Structure formats: C-alpha cells, structure tokens
Amino acid sequence: MKIGIIYHSLSGQTKKLANLMQTELTRNGHEISLVELQTDVPQKGGSIRQQLNFQVTNLPDLSQFDALCVGGPVWAFGPSTVTFKAIQQMTDLKGKKVLPFCTMGFPLKGMGGNGCIKHMSTALKQKGADVLPGIIVPKMFHNFNLLLTQAALQSSADFKN
C-alpha cells in the first residue's frame, strides 16, 4: 500500500514514533511518504478549543495515498493545534484507512491521550475516513522507547491485509 505518515512534532518525540512507523511499514512492503507538518505562523502551544488562526503549508495531495497515519503530540488534553488544523484542511478521505497516533507527557492515557484520539477520530470520520483504533504513547514513568517500538509494530499490524 502507498501510505502517508503525516505528523506534527514540536520537540521530536512524535517524530521518533513517525520514523519508527516508517521503518516497520517499509519492512512490511509498504511505500511510505513521511511528512512533518509546517505552518505559516509558528505554533508552540494552545488548544483546539481556541480559534486556529494559521495554516498548515505543506499538506500533500492525499489522493496519491491508499491509507494514512496522522499524528502529533497531546496538547491541553487534545490533539496539538497543528495536527488538528491539518485534519481540518484535508479533503475527502472516503475509502482510506487512517490510523491516528499521538505521544503524551503524562503517564495515563486518560490524561489527554484518549481525548486526543477521540477528537482526531471524529474529525477524520467527518472527512469520510475509515478510522482505526488509535495509538497512544505516554512518556512519564514508562519505558518510552520500548513503547514507541511496540507502537510501530502495532501500526504495521494494522495495515496487514
């Protein structure tokens, strides 16, 4: 499958996950495009409950992909504003499997991870996507690197036919 991994990462943690997912999915025979989201106005924080007065500037043409992985950090108990804005800017996702993913600082998924995936999934479904159960990787008090590796393996299991 041709899969786009489209992600936001402010401090590099979600980027690690995106890179590991790329490695695993490539190992399983998929063709991967990795896209780190950029914006016209730098974004260092905020919440999706505020007005998002910026644009994502490098969203690729999604019609080229059979499936997508879309992810970013948890911010303020939801998706980062950049990840969410990217989903809002996406065109029709009908017929595409989409895997939402996130990394988070707090130890429990209930401290933002679940809310993040829920918001992303709802927005992706509104675009017609066939949304997979998401992947959440928490950091504090966990072996973060091990969880990242497990999450990457999970992503490739999700796209096995």
Ligand SMILES: Cc1cc2nc3c(=O)[nH]c(=O)nc-3n(C[C@H](O)[C@H](O)[C@H](O)COP(=O)(O)O)c2cc1C
């Ligand atoms: C503005 C801001 C808000 C955050 N809010 C949360 C939060 O609500 N819950 C949480 O677990 N982590 C929160 N974090 C921590 C990040 O989700 C975590 O460090 C993540 O792994 C960073 O990913 P990145 O390096 O790809 O940017 C927040 C970080 C920032 C910068």
